[in-house]
Amino acid sequence: MQFKAMIISNHEVSPGYFRMRMSAPPELADARPGQFIMVRVRDAIDPLLRRPFGIFDVGTVASEFSGCGPQTYVEMLYKVVGKGTETLSTYHHGDHVDLLAPLGTGFDLGDPDEEKILVGGGIGIAPLYYLAKKLVERSRVRFFLGGRTRDDILCVTEFERLGVETYVATDDGTLGDRGFVTDVMERHIRGAAGKRTIYACGPMPMLQAVAGIAERTGVPCQVSLEAYMACGMGACLGCVVKGKEHSDESPDYRCVCKDGPVFAFDQLKWV
């Protein structure tokens, strides 16, 4: 779906990180956790390409205008890293952006009787909130959240309000445990019995560590990847990653935008 979205709110939740809520058509309320949106930041040549962002949340609320029906909204959580996100951070209530949504595959919610382990690094938590919202309706959910420093730890209260048990680790020890959140997660997995699935999103070194843990412990794992994207719909092949069968003789590439961004970790080649 392509549509013009009105910005409802856009505020800085931590230095350099923003949460933006936009109006959306009612059909978007059916988006699956893990799907993403492509945002045309401005009606101008620069930046030309749409920018991809995970769906942080979608929902429906009473309209702010009397006499109007319920209003569907979509939210994204983003980090200012360049021109596109810098421009987005200047927008206010009433401004508009052009969106393509929902795109890509989503997370598989799996067996409700097993424990769900969510692990996010920095802005990688963005698609995990909507996932947690869906999962807590049916399963026990634990969330392992890591970042370089305390300013990179976002939205802990929002996850806790859902009833999710949350564990925090920072590289410099300014919040939660000092060290990698993947180590905290592995200790939990090894210390408790029972069936579980891991859902992960974050920087590539973190995802590689998570894939290693999944491999060693035999716990199924889904990862949400980021890649440079131009079209977001499988046409330009700008976003490919290597699939598990890839070799020089027999290439096996997967489009992050169309085949992903969510993959079972064992569908991918990690080295």
Ligand SMILES: Cc1cc2nc3c(=O)[nH]c(=O)nc-3n(C[C@H](O)[C@H](O)[C@H](O)COP(=O)(O)OP(=O)(O)OC[C@H]3O[C@@H](n4cnc5c(N)ncnc54)[C@H](O)[C@@H]3O)c2cc1C
């Ligand atoms: C499926 C998907 C979901 C995403 N979800 C989110 C999200 O929820 N929140 C969020 O803040 N960001 C998310 N990203 C990353 C986001 O798309 C980029 O940060 C954004 O496009 C940067 O645009 P820019 O114009 O500000 O920066 P640019 O000027 O384009 O680049 C600035 C810097 O960011 C790096 N960068 C740009 N695009 C990417 C990318 N796609 N992957 C990795 N590094 C990149 C560049 O190497 C450069 O160093 C997602 C990316 C994908 C593919």
Ligand code: FES
């Ligand atoms: S972004 Fe064009 S194929 Fe994925």
